[in-house]
Each structure stands twice: as C-alpha cells, then as structure tokens.
Amino acid sequence: MASAEASADAVDGKSARWPLIVGVLLALAGAAGGFYLVSAGLILNGESKPVAKAASDPSLPDVRFVALDPMLISLGPKSNNRHLRFTAQLEVPSASLSEVQKILPRVVDVLNSYLRAVETGDIENPAILSKLRAQMLRRIQIVTGEGRVRDLLIMEFVLN
Structure with a gap:
C-alpha cells in the first residue's frame, strides 16, 4: 500500500509542475520577443509623431x-x-x-x-x-x- 501511495504522489507532483513549466517558457518567449521588437526599432523607437505646428510658424494666417x-x-x-x-x-x-x-x-x-x-x-x-x-x-x-x-x-x- 505504501508503494501505491508513493506512486500516486509522484504522478500528482509531475502534473502540478507541467503548467508551471509551460507558464515560465511562455513568459521567457514573450520577454525575448518584446526585447527583439524594441531593439529592432519596430516599437517604442523613440521617434515621436509630429505635433501641431508651433505658434511661430510663418504659415499661420496674418x-x-x-x-x-x-x-x-x-x-x-x-x-x-x-x-x-x-x-x-x-x-x-x-x-x-x-x-x-x-x-x-x-x-x-x-x-x-x-x-x-x-x-x-x-x-x-x-x-x-x-x-x-x-x-x-x-x-x-x-x-x-x-x-x-x-x-x-x-x-x-x-x-x-
């Protein structure tokens, strides 16, 4: 009986670790993908969109x-x-x-x-x-x- 209980605990332990491992792998993949997108300049590249023209712009009507x-x-x-x-x-x-x-x-x-x-x-x-x-x-x-x-x-x- 003791060996049956031990094997049941081992099965439950392996099944409890599986979602944790998948979660860690997905987090690492997301972090790596985010790092690549930022370093390649595809997102958050520091370039701002043009803002409305300044008041000193000579194209303003007189x-x-x-x-x-x-x-x-x-x-x-x-x-x-x-x-x-x-x-x-x-x-x-x-x-x-x-x-x-x-x-x-x-x-x-x-x-x-x-x-x-x-x-x-x-x-x-x-x-x-x-x-x-x-x-x-x-x-x-x-x-x-x-x-x-x-x-x-x-x-x-x-x-x-």
Missing part, C-alpha cells in the same frame, strides 16, 4: 482681432427681466483692420438687434450657441463686406 465692447441686451417681455451679457472678438485679416474698425458701430448695432430678436428659450439652450454664432457671423459679414471678417469668437455669453 490676422488681427478686434474686440467688441461688452454688450448688455434685454431679452424682451417674456424673459422675466433677464439680460444677456455678450462679449466677442472679430478675426480680421490685417489688411482689413482699419476698414472694420471704422464700421464697428454698425457691427454692434446688427448684433444687438439680432440678439434682442432671438427667443429666450433658444438662448437658454446650450446646443444652440453654434447656430447663433453662425447667424451673427453671417450678419457681420454682410455689414462689413465679404472677406473682411473671417470669424466671430464669443468670449462671454451669460444670462442674468
């Missing part, structure tokens, strides 16, 4: 920004005495800077008129800001003339 005076717009009778505080800047090509500055009062007038006419529910919707921005930019471009204003940057859009 633009200036014209700050509009902050505006306080009353939102009409249905708005429960609410006001909209609005501040923006215009992106203008450098060649058109003086022309746009001369007609800035017209720009403020068209923005004030448009924002006063917008429904209060539309202004309260956060998803509508891009649509409002596009509408305001189009009106500004009509007032200033085509090609004089590239973009409208909204700096402040706060309901009181």
Whole structure:
C-alpha cells in the first residue's frame, strides 16, 4: 500500500509542475520577443509623431482681432427681466483692420438687434450657441463686406 501511495504522489507532483513549466517558457518567449521588437526599432523607437505646428510658424494666417465692447441686451417681455451679457472678438485679416474698425458701430448695432430678436428659450439652450454664432457671423459679414471678417469668437455669453 505504501508503494501505491508513493506512486500516486509522484504522478500528482509531475502534473502540478507541467503548467508551471509551460507558464515560465511562455513568459521567457514573450520577454525575448518584446526585447527583439524594441531593439529592432519596430516599437517604442523613440521617434515621436509630429505635433501641431508651433505658434511661430510663418504659415499661420496674418490676422488681427478686434474686440467688441461688452454688450448688455434685454431679452424682451417674456424673459422675466433677464439680460444677456455678450462679449466677442472679430478675426480680421490685417489688411482689413482699419476698414472694420471704422464700421464697428454698425457691427454692434446688427448684433444687438439680432440678439434682442432671438427667443429666450433658444438662448437658454446650450446646443444652440453654434447656430447663433453662425447667424451673427453671417450678419457681420454682410455689414462689413465679404472677406473682411473671417470669424466671430464669443468670449462671454451669460444670462442674468
């Protein structure tokens, strides 16, 4: 009986070692493969992908920004005495800077008129800001003339 128990323990010991041996061999193979890939430069070769161009890049457009005076717009009778505080800047090509500055009062007038006419529910919707921005930019471009204003940057859009 003792010899039968001894042979059973020996069989269990060999079967318990087999997964351990396979695991060690697979770990060594993975380490060797990883070492080869890194040393051959196939992965983690230290070369970084190009990042966005620096601000000093001469290919950037020649633009200036014209700050509009902050505006306080009353939102009409249905708005429960609410006001909209609005501040923006215009992106203008450098060649058109003086022309746009001369007609800035017209720009403020068209923005004030448009924002006063917008429904209060539309202004309260956060998803509508891009649509409002596009509408305001189009009106500004009509007032200033085509090609004089590239973009409208909204700096402040706060309901009181």
